[in-house]
Amino acid sequence: MSKKRQILPFFLVQKGCPYACSYCKQEDISGKEACTPSDVQKALENDRSYDEVALYGGSFTCLPKEERFAFYEAIRPSIDAGKINGIRISTRPDAINESIVEELVKNHVKAVELGVQSMDDEVLFTNGRGHTKEDVRTAVNLLKTAPISIGLQMMTGLPRDTDELAIRTAKSLICLQPDFVRIYPVLVFGGTALARWYREGKYIPPTLEASVQLCAKLVMLFHQANIPIIRLGLHEEESMHEEGAYVAGPIHPAFGDLVEDTIFHKYFSRLLQSCEGQVTIRGPYDMIQHIAGHKGWVRKELEKGKCRIKLIQEQSETSTIDGSIQAVIHRDEIYREGDVNAFKSN
Numbered sequence: 001m002s003k004k005r006q007i008l009p010f011f012l013v014q015k016g017c018p019y020a021c022s023y024c025k026q027e028d029i030s031g032k033e034a035c036t037p038s039d040v041q042k043a044l045e046n047d048r049s050y051d052e053v054a055l056y057g058g059s060f061t062c063l064p065k066e067e068r069f070a071f072y073e074a075i076r077p078s079i080d081a082g083k084i085n086g087i088r089i090s091t092r093p094d095a096i097n098e099s100i101v102e103e104l105v106k107n108h109v110k111a112v113e114l115g116v117q118s119m120d121d122e123v124l125f126t127n128g129r130g131h132t133k134e135d136v137r138t139a140v141n142l143l144k145t146a147p148i149s150i151g152l153q154m155m156t157g158l159p160r161d162t163d164e165l166a167i168r169t170a171k172s173l174i175c176l177q178p179d180f181v182r183i184y185p186v187l188v189f190g191g192t193a194l195a196r197w198y199r200e201g202k203y204i205p206p207t208l209e210a211s212v213q214l215c216a217k218l219v220m221l222f223h224q225a226n227i228p229i230i231r232l233g234l235h236e237e238e239s240m241h242e243e244g245a246y247v248a249g250p251i252h253p254a255f256g257d258l259v260e261d262t263i264f265h266k267y268f269s270r271l272l273q274s275c276e277g278q279v280t281i282r283g284p285y286d287m288i289q290h291i292a293g294h295k296g297w298v299r300k301e302l303e304k305g306k307c308r309i310k311l312i313q314e315q316s317e318t319s320t321i322d323g324s325i326q327a328v329i330h331r332d333e334i335y336r337e338g339d340v341n342a343f344k345s346n
């Protein structure tokens with residue numbers, strides 16, 4: 001199993017961004033105040049080592065040049081001392097050009113995460129993104145000329161987006177071959193255009209169930225293309241629950257688990273449909289947990305048939321089924337053999 005990367009995150013909280021996307025309320029999403037180069041410098045004044053320092057939650061390459069260099073200089077001593085391997089930034093696709101890429105490489109930026117959100121120009125326009133799908137392709141192609149790993153972030157449930165368009169977005173991102181992706185179902189925060197549209201009845205967010213079903217399809221597509229998903233759903237911050245913050249949308253503390261559970265549920269309900277009596281399933285925690293499901297929902301559903309399921313966690317790479325059917329299941333099969341179209345259409 002690969003070791004989790006140690007990332008020290010800082011949040012720019014919309015700093016440098018000249019836009020106001022329909023859903024953007026970075027202070028509620030991150031629960032942080034915008035950091036400064038001196039905050040970064042202070043946080044690095046210790047002996048701890050990290051793989052990367054990350055500057056998230058804004059558009060780093062839109063910051064004035066002096067400010068970008070102040071961040072580089074705050075981090076440089078730790079890189080020179082071997083405590084940090086590199087820097088990770090997030091930015092907008094239209095804020096990448098040749099000279100920016102050159103600057104990023106010279107200043108130890110090893111990963112760039114681009115907020116793409118959709119590869120449909122109408123969805124991008126409606127949500128005030130201020131860039132096109134072509135800008136995304138141009139940015140990715142430029143970044144691919146450099147030793148920088150590329151992460152692409154997409155959203156689901158934006159106004160004008162549909163399940164079909166979201167699947168097309170995922171397929172377009174796969175064609176761009178990023179090193180990793182993030183998937184975020186959009187949430188409505190107070191003070192945004194989206195909150196106004198919601199209040200005026202012009203925007204109805206998808207339900208949690210619909211969002212989970214769609215994300216299950218997207219996860220399978222990325223998995224089948226061997227593209228890691230490093231985040232699925234927003235991390236629930238306390239600030240989201242402060243008055244006037246979260247308004248609506250498919251929020252759940254275990255959103256990613258619900259999506260994985262759904263994929264496992266589809267696979268095992270097909271596999272076990274003709275089973276009767278007791279079936280014992282042994283396997284590693286990361287499989288057994290989804291065969292049980294969040295608060296046991298998957299097992300309960302599977303047991304609506306004629307079988308009773310006993311789950312045993314053990315150290316192994318695969319799961320084995322023992323009962324009226326016998327099988328050895330590799331985790332990958334669950335994503336690869338599943339049919340994306342088998343999920344409920346919303």
Ligand code: SF4
Pocket residue numbers: 013014015017018019020021024025026057058059092115129
């Ligand atoms: S580009 Fe990013 S930081 Fe700027 S408004 Fe949109 S979501 Fe917010």
